[in-house]
Amino acid sequence: VTQMRTMFAVYVVLIAAGLVLYITVGLAHL
Amino acid sequence: MRLWARHNSLSLVFLALFIAALIGQSIAGQRAFNEQQLQHGGEGISYTRYLVSSHFGSAVLENWQSEYLQFALFIVATVWLIQRGSNESKPPGDVGRESDHKQLVGPHAQRNSPSWARVEGLGRRLYENSLIIVMATIFLAAWFGQSVTAWTEYNADQREHGASSVSWLGYLDRPDFWEKTLQNWQSEFLAVGTMAVFTIYLRQRGSPESKPVGAPHDQTGTSG
Numbered sequence: 001v002t003q004m005r006t007m008f009a010v011y012v013v014l015i016a017a018g019l020v021l022y023i024t025v026g027l028a029h030l
Numbered sequence: 031m032r033l034w035a036r037h038n039s040l041s042l043v044f045l046a047l048f049i050a051a052l053i054g055q056s057i058a059g060q061r062a063f064n065e066q067q068l069q070h071g072g073e074g075i076s077y078t079r080y081l082v083s084s085h086f087g088s089a090v091l092e093n094w095q096s097e098y099l100q101f102a103l104f105i106v107a108t109v110w111l112i113q114r115g116s117n118e119s120k121p122p123g124d125v126g127r128e129s130d131h132k133q134l135v136g137p138h139a140q141r142n143s144p145s146w147a148r149v150e151g152l153g154r155r156l157y158e159n160s161l162i163i164v165m166a167t168i169f170l171a172a173w174f175g176q177s178v179t180a181w182t183e184y185n186a187d188q189r190e191h192g193a194s195s196v197s198w199l200g201y202l203d204r205p206d207f208w209e210k211t212l213q214n215w216q217s218e219f220l221a222v223g224t225m226a227v228f229t230i231y232l233r234q235r236g237s238p239e240s241k242p243v244g245a246p247h248d249q250t251g252t253s254g
Contacts, residue, residue, distance in 0.1 A: 003034050006038075007038050010041075010045065011045075015168055018090065018091075018094070019168070019171045021082070021087070022088075022090060022091050022179055023171065025084055026087060026088075026175060026178025026182055029182040
């Protein structure tokens with residue numbers, strides 16, 4: 001169960017980080 | 031450790047492929063960006079600066095949004111729509127949200143079912159749709175991210191050519207935004223439709239994306 005949670009968390013964190021980073025980059029030029 | 035890797039091999043391999051492709055994209059992207067800058071009499075930017083640029087951000091997110099849209103649509107469409115004979119479809123008799131008994135919810139939940147499958151009310155309603163909720167949220171966030179990064183790019187281009195900048199809403203009305211969006215959507219929709227249709231007659235032995243090799247063509251939704 002722990003291993004599956006780890007993979008799930010890795011994907012969630014990766015996607016969230018990418019989205020937050022580039023939305024911030026886009027909005028930084030407002 | 032080896033057992034851990036084997037039990038997670040599908041997600042690990044795709045994670046590695048994703049990172050490798052993203053690194054490749056960033057290296058090629060920086061070179062292409064700098065080439066263009068030099069041609070226009072501007073200066074190139076460093077690799078680390080390029081990683082946090084709107085150019086790279088919009089290139090990444092325009093592809094992300096279309097992938098998540100593809101899966102989100104596929105997840106929800108396959109609840110209601112079918113393709114007879116396809117491995118990607120359920121049998122015609124199962125169209126819709128299916129019974130609580132079949133979905134193992136409420137009193138039909140099993141000992142090891144997730145606790146959200148056992149409860150009644152809003153909690154279960156959300157859990158029943160959690161996959162589409164999360165995939166659609168990622169799609170919308172990525173599409174929004176694409177719009178703001180590509181908008182920044184667009185305005186930089188406008189300024190370079192002595193034209194006036196546009197507002198974010200103004201950019202959403204420009205063909206540039208819709209061309210970037212739709213060129214990704216069309217390929218996703220074609221690929222999904224192709225999978226739905228090709229798995230009627232074509233097989234890949236051992237893959238859950240295919241019916242068993244010997245399964246009849248008119249048998250619907252039976253992974254091998």
